[in-house]
Amino acid sequence: MAQNWKEDPNRWVYRRVITVDGNFKANHVRQKNAAEDIWLYEGSGMTARRSEYESFLKTAKESSGVSRSAIGISRISANPIRNRHAKTTFGL
Amino acid sequence: MMFSKTCDITGIIAVACARHGCFAPNSIVDLTRGEQQKIADWAFLEQLRTTGVRPEQGAMLIYDIACQYFVYLQERIGHLIPDGLEIDRAIGLFHVHDHKESCFYRFASSFIPGSGVVAGEILESLWANLNTITPSTRTATHAHRAEIIDDHATDSNHKKALSMGERLNNPISVFPMDILASGLSNRFIHATEMVRLTQNYYDQMSGTVSASLRNQWQKEITHAECHRLSNPAIMDLMGAKEANHEQQPNLSPDRPECSAFQWLTLAIAIEEKQSVIFIEMVLLIVRALCQDRHSRPDSEVDNTAP
Numbered sequence: 001m002a003q004n005w006k007e008d009p010n011r012w013v014y015r016r017v018i019t020v021d022g023n024f025k026a027n028h029v030r031q032k033n034a035a036e037d038i039w040l041y042e043g044s045g046m047t048a049r050r051s052e053y054e055s056f057l058k059t060a061k062e063s064s065g066v067s068r069s070a071i072g073i074s075r076i077s078a079n080p081i082r083n084r085h086a087k088t089t090f091g092l
Numbered sequence: 093m094m095f096s097k098t099c100d101i102t103g104i105i106a107v108a109c110a111r112h113g114c115f116a117p118n119s120i121v122d123l124t125r126g127e128q129q130k131i132a133d134w135a136f137l138e139q140l141r142t143t144g145v146r147p148e149q150g151a152m153l154i155y156d157i158a159c160q161y162f163v164y165l166q167e168r169i170g171h172l173i174p175d176g177l178e179i180d181r182a183i184g185l186f187h188v189h190d191h192k193e194s195c196f197y198r199f200a201s202s203f204i205p206g207s208g209v210v211a212g213e214i215l216e217s218l219w220a221n222l223n224t225i226t227p228s229t230r231t232a233t234h235a236h237r238a239e240i241i242d243d244h245a246t247d248s249n250h251k252k253a254l255s256m257g258e259r260l261n262n263p264i265s266v267f268p269m270d271i272l273a274s275g276l277s278n279r280f281i282h283a284t285e286m287v288r289l290t291q292n293y294y295d296q297m298s299g300t301v302s303a304s305l306r307n308q309w310q311k312e313i314t315h316a317e318c319h320r321l322s323n324p325a326i327m328d329l330m331g332a333k334e335a336n337h338e339q340q341p342n343l344s345p346d347r348p349e350c351s352a353f354q355w356l357t358l359a360i361a362i363e364e365k366q367s368v369i370f371i372e373m374v375l376l377i378v379r380a381l382c383q384d385r386h387s388r389p390d391s392e393v394d395n396t397a398p
Contacts, residue, residue, distance in 0.1 A: 006148060011150075012150075012205070012206030012207075012208075014149045014150070015149055015150040015151065015152055015180070015206065016109075016140075016143065016145045016149055016150070016151045016152070017109070017110040017111055017151075017152045017154065017207065017208075017210060017212075018107055018108065018109055018110055018116065018136075018139055018151065018152070018153055018154065019107070019108050019109075019110045019154045019155070019184065019212050019213070019214050019215050020105065020106075020107050020132055020135060020136060020153060020154070020155045020215075021105070021106065021108075021155070021156060021215035021216065021219070022103055022104070022105045022123060022132075022156075023103050023104050023105075023106070023215075023219050023222065023223070023226075024102060024103035024123075025103070025219070025223045025226055025227070026101075026103055026104045026222065026223075026226035026229075026241065027099045027101055027102050027103055027226075027230065028099060028100055028101035028122075028229070028230055028231075028232075028234070028237055029098055029099055029100075029230050029231050030097075030098060030099060030100040031231065031233070037233045037234050037235035037236075038235055039235045039238075039239070040235070040239060041239065041242075042235070042238070043118060045117065045118075045239075045242035045243075045245070045246050046106075046115045046116070046117055046118065046119070046120045046241075046242050046245040046246055046249075047118070047120045047121070047238045047239075047241055047242045047245075048118050048119065048120065048121045048122075048134070048135075048138065049118060053121055053134060056130075056134050057130060057131070057134070060130035060133060060134070060168070060169075061130070061167065061168045062128055062129060062130045062168075063129060063163070063164035063167060063168055
């Protein structure tokens with residue numbers, strides 16, 4: 001990166017643009033006789049380090065926030081399109 | 093199985109760069125009960141930390157439910173965000189249409205100055221690859237599962253890093269996924285072409301309104317864009333104001349989008365009518381044939397006899 005990037009007239013190109021999304025297909029079934037896990041490289045890749053993550057969750061605030069209906073989202077399912085199509089067909 | 097007792101982890105949340113589609117280190121986290129905001133908070137904070145975002149750079153977060161997520165963001169993690177970091181927010185261009193209309197003007201990345209042409213749905217295409225892998229880890233141990241996900245996410249990043257400079261023979265493709273897969277230099281060519289087309293289009297459009305009106309619109313939009321971070325509702329002026337037509341007929345004459353929308357609605361209505369008429373027609377023909385059969389049993393016998 002250039003040394004004088006702060007003077008660049010197009011400062012916006014340095015802005016970090018990130019996407020956050022959830023995936024509910026990557027779930028995990030509770031194991032009855034879970035063996036003691038052995039972690040080879042925990043937290044050194046893309047997945048989070050458990051101790052930090054869990055200690056954050058213990059102290060983190062969770063705002064009740066605004067309900068989904070208040071902002072106009074009626075569904076959180078992964079297949080909302082199907083419901084919508086049901087309304088737009090011609091009643092065949 | 094999403095909320096049932098059989099699952100101890102119901103899914104994951106990940107953070108990826110919206111431009112390159114690379115996963116951010118240390119920020120794929122497990123969900124235990126739905127998509128709680130504090131989990132997204134952690135992923136976001138970790139991304140800021142591990143990718144070394146400087147406060148002067150600024151950050152923009154694109155999230156399906158950003159309109160709701162940002163309401164209390166400062167109260168939740170304001171003390172953990174680096175001082176002076178300006179955080180902008182947007183909703184991906186696919187999910188924004190599932191929200192109410194005002195969210196489109198307030199949070200669609202198309203209306204955010206400096207966000208570039210970014211859909212903000214890059215993770216959906218990364219999920220498509222990951223969804224073929226994660227089901228096999230449903231009954232694995234936690235460590236095994238996390239490390240398989242880790243391997244594949246890292247592999248995805250590695251491949252993207254290798255193909256970043258590649259160019260395809262066909263630089264302008266109609267399929268966005270081709271452009272995405274074809275590396276940065278290819279996207280630069282595409283962007284240059286799109287700038288030319290957009291400028292042409294803009295010149296044609298703006299030629300139809302008077303200069304004074306255009307200046308006024310520009311002034312209004314610039315004002316709204318300056319204040320949108322503190323007051324998202326100010327961006328509502330980007331929408332077509334139907335109510336204002338009567339009060340201020342000079343300020344907002346018919347915009348081309350409005351008439352285009354009306355034409356589209358009309359075309360869809362005509363298409364629906366066409367299918368209804370077609371079905372009615374088929375039913376009538378079938379009925380007529382049935383009646384024909386019943387009323388002329390003799391002729392049928394005649395036909396079959398020889």
